[in-house]
């Protein structure tokens with residue numbers, strides 16, 4: 001499917017740059033190129049996928065606007081699948097805007113957000129999960145997030161979904177064949193191993209759905225809050241994890257008043273770390289407000305690092321913090337391991353939720369135990385040892401929902417066949433499963449889902 005209109009946009013970020021790229025896609029890409037571009041050497045035709053040097057000349061005023069490199073790429077072997085023109089201008093916002101205006105005057109219209117990628121999807125250059133991976137790749141914050149997105153863009157996830165779909169189609173073929181037999185021997189006419197074929201497939205789909213939490217965390221990053229009573233060394237730990245003196249550290253309790261936030265890469269996960277004000281009985285209204293805000297942050301965190309002072313005994317504030325983290329993964333961290341220890345670590349372990357890891361001893365000041373701590377943070381967040389990366393991972397909630405629908409449909413189909421109900425019912429459930437799987441790669445994703453995905457893109461992608 002080729003669009004009738006031609007779209008154009010500046011594809012590089014706004015601001016000054018060495019080069020700025022303008023992209024044009026659609027049937028008028030070539031005629032527009034011919035109108036505006038004057039090659040430095042006489043050329044009869046645009047040779048597809050070749051760079052040519054020349055000038056952009058305004059057909060309206062005859063003024064030379066910029067000295068550029070132009071690539072004309074004939075569809076369908078282009079990003080969008082359509083004829084595409086890419087003009088590399090000098091990277092000034094005014095130059096780019098002026099050239100874009102000439103392109104629009106010559107018959108293109110401004111592209112909407114993500115419209116180039118949307119056309120790539122509509123022209124089947126990418127499936128929907130790959131289009132989502134384009135955005136994941138652009139927004140990746142860690143090497144690991146980048147690798148996961150690149151895998152999805154390459155088609156790792158599409159291939160898995162393709163395998164699931166063809167397995168469901170095989171089952172559907174068997175079930176539909178049995179519909180042609182008379183009602184009494186309907187189920188008997190199924191090959192003996194049909195029912196056994198369901199469970200491994202349901203398990204594989206469920207396992208892929210279960211990669212969502214990990215995939216999302218790797219894609220989006222997480223929020224981790226460092227909390228504890230005053231002076232336990234929260235700011236020292238933030239500085240240690242960042243590798244720079246970001247937060248003020250003093251021996252005076254109550255040094256940190258506001259949140260200090262920075263992002264660090266911990267085992268391939270982008271962690272948004274927040275250093276907070278120490279929790280204590282507030283002495284004034286300012287402190288009271290600050291402490292109330294800390295509790296709010298704690299409730300919204302993906303994980304909490306609860307810092308305790310190993311050189312002191314447990315206080316009421318420590319206990320309050322230990323008790324107050326229901327539902328949020330909590331890592332107890334015992335700081336100041338370099339000093340004589342007075343904290344009863346066994347007592348803390350008893351106060352932690354059953355599933356929690358044992359407390360980790362560190363010295364934020366001298367750096368001891370930091371590697372163990374980052375490994376524990378990573379494993380707590382990913383809820384599995386980081387080395388065991390599944391082959392294909394999902395990172396979007398809509399994928400998880402679709403996989404769960406597919407697994408549920410398959411389960412109902414299997415149960416219905418096992419209970420010897422009419423095979424038509426099982427066929428219906430199998431079609432539902434097939435449709436759910438198809439939504440991931442996009443064949444039959446609802447229009448508003450497709451719209452929502454592409455409006456998250458920037459203009460020019």
Ligand SMILES: Nc1nc2c(ncn2[C@@H]2O[C@H](COP(=O)(O)OP(=O)(O)OP(=O)(O)O)[C@@H](O)[C@H]2O)c(=O)[nH]1
Nearest residue numbers: 230231232233234235236254255256278363364365
């Ligand atoms: N010996 C020792 N001292 C530490 C360690 N970590 C922090 N400190 C000291 O403890 C004091 C308080 O450290 P901060 O990092 O400011 O503590 P905080 O928890 O941010 O304190 P508030 O911002 O007041 O809540 C400073 O004097 C630090 O040098 C450690 O591992 N060992």
Ligand SMILES: [Mg+2]
Nearest residue numbers: 234235255256
């Ligand atoms: Mg502090």
